[in-house]
Amino acid sequence: MNSAAPMAKEIVLIGGGHAHVHVLVNLAMRPLPGMRVTLIARDLATPYSGMLPGVIAGLYRTEQAHIDLERLAAVTGTRLIHAQANGLDRANKLVLLAGLPPVAYDLVSIDVGIEPSLSPIEGAAEHAIAVKPIGSFLHKIDALIAQACEPDGPRRIVAIGGGAGGVELLLSLRTRLLTDARVAGRDAGEFTFTLVTDGDILATHNACVRAAFRRVFAERGMILRENVRVRAVTSDTVVLESGETIAADAVLVTTDAAAPDWFRGTGLELDGKGFLAVGPTLQSVNDADVFAAGDCAALVASPREKAGVYAVRAGPPLAAGLHRRARGLQPDEWHPQARHLALISTGERYAIASRGIFKAEGAWLWTVKDWIDRRWMRMYQDTDALMRRMARR
Numbered sequence: 001m002n003s004a005a006p007m008a009k010e011i012v013l014i015g016g017g018h019a020h021v022h023v024l025v026n027l028a029m030r031p032l033p034g035m036r037v038t039l040i041a042r043d044l045a046t047p048y049s050g051m052l053p054g055v056i057a058g059l060y061r062t063e064q065a066h067i068d069l070e071r072l073a074a075v076t077g078t079r080l081i082h083a084q085a086n087g088l089d090r091a092n093k094l095v096l097l098a099g100l101p102p103v104a105y106d107l108v109s110i111d112v113g114i115e116p117s118l119s120p121i122e123g124a125a126e127h128a129i130a131v132k133p134i135g136s137f138l139h140k141i142d143a144l145i146a147q148a149c150e151p152d153g154p155r156r157i158v159a160i161g162g163g164a165g166g167v168e169l170l171l172s173l174r175t176r177l178l179t180d181a182r183v184a185g186r187d188a189g190e191f192t193f194t195l196v197t198d199g200d201i202l203a204t205h206n207a208c209v210r211a212a213f214r215r216v217f218a219e220r221g222m223i224l225r226e227n228v229r230v231r232a233v234t235s236d237t238v239v240l241e242s243g244e245t246i247a248a249d250a251v252l253v254t255t256d257a258a259a260p261d262w263f264r265g266t267g268l269e270l271d272g273k274g275f276l277a278v279g280p281t282l283q284s285v286n287d288a289d290v291f292a293a294g295d296c297a298a299l300v301a302s303p304r305e306k307a308g309v310y311a312v313r314a315g316p317p318l319a320a321g322l323h324r325r326a327r328g329l330q331p332d333e334w335h336p337q338a339r340h341l342a343l344i345s346t347g348e349r350y351a352i353a354s355r356g357i358f359k360a361e362g363a364w365l366w367t368v369k370d371w372i373d374r375r376w377m378r379m380y381q382d383t384d385a386l387m388r389r390m391a392r393r
């Protein structure tokens with residue numbers, strides 16, 4: 001432990017995202033005298049992205065895929081403020097909160113994820129279900145499944161967006177919905193599942209992975225509409241740019257992410273889409289006391305796709321950078337790998353692996369994914385083990 005008093009005493013973390021849960025633990029393991037860590041969290045449970053499709057499919061209970069931030073804060077000695085940040089007053093070094101007094105910082109880190117981007121599709125905000133925030137999305141999915149079990153409930157389910165999130169989501173939803181509907185005495189044959197995307201599905205993955213998922217969709221009788229653009233969503237249809245309509249009782253939107261609006265008022269440099277522009281040390285390019293990581297940040301030197309895996313990997317360099325900056329040292333640079341192994345589930349205990357031109361599939365890959373995901377979650381859920389680690393430090 002470093003006994004010198006830090007130059008920065010108040011470290012404020014906004015958002016309990018994938019990177020910040022690591023920062024909480026890491027900073028608690030090597031405290032600096034007089035340093036206080038505060039977490040400002042809008043939601044008190046962090047959903048772990050890797051296990052979300054499994055929650056939707058009914059393979060995990062909701063609590064298995066969530067980190068309890070109250071417990072983690074208590075164990076790590078972090079001050080927790082349950083509030084939504086809505087601005088930064090950088091001149092006075094304050095985080096502005098909705099409905100609460102501002103919080104002073106010496107260093108601030110932002111890991112707040114993305115907002116749903118529904119505005120490009122007319123009627124989507126009114127008639128469709130957005131995947132973010134995930135907490136309310138899971139409630140809406142539960143409500144949709146309950147309605148689908150009713151005699152006159154929704155039968156025609158359409159997802160818009162062909163990235164890994166959309167593909168896994170629709171496959172997982174189908175598994176759970178058909179299971180519950182059968183139990184409720186409904187005929188599985190009444191349901192249709194359609195995925196609409198304006199390019200190829202899984203456009204950032206290789207052709208073998210795309211072919212495997214097209215096969216999975218075909219085997220399950222699911223409809224795949226690639227290279228068609230959605231113009232609007234109404235109460236019972238999805239309207240394509242061509243004017244063609246697809247009948248829909250429920251529509252899920254998993255298309256592009258948008259940056260939180262409040263970033264615009266901070267004076268921090270943003271990328272073309274409004275995300276916080278950061279350098280390789282995860283510091284804002286125009287304010288060295290502001291760090292950002294995860295989906296809300298844009299690494300200007302090495303842009304990466306917005307995925308939980310990068311948010312998770314940003315945790316250690318972010319914690320190290322904050323610790324160094326607090327001691328008046330220059331944070332080290334982080335250059336994330338350009339490629340990562342993606343294990344994409346098919347909505348059951350089966351997964352397809354993708355990395356560059358590599359593709360493999362099988363039930364064993366789901367077992368590997370399950371092991372990796374559970375191991376990561378244990379670090380933040382098993383607070384008894386964490387307390388033992390902290391006692392030994």
Ligand SMILES: Cc1cc2nc3c(=O)[nH]c(=O)nc-3n(C[C@H](O)[C@H](O)[C@H](O)COP(=O)(O)OP(=O)(O)OC[C@H]3O[C@@H](n4cnc5c(N)ncnc54)[C@H](O)[C@@H]3O)c2cc1C
Binds near residue numbers: 043085114165
């Ligand atoms: C259905 C679905 C499946 C996915 N599956 C995968 C997958 O298998 N693998 C993968 O790598 N990625 C996956 N993703 C993507 C993944 O969820 C994101 O990339 C990941 O969550 C980003 O983590 P983050 O830490 O940036 O933000 P988040 O996990 O979104 O965390 C942000 C946190 O900040 C809080 N917050 C937000 N605004 C404020 C505010 N103003 N003030 C205070 N707190 C705030 C929120 O409550 C939230 O807890 C999936 C996404 C979806 C929707």
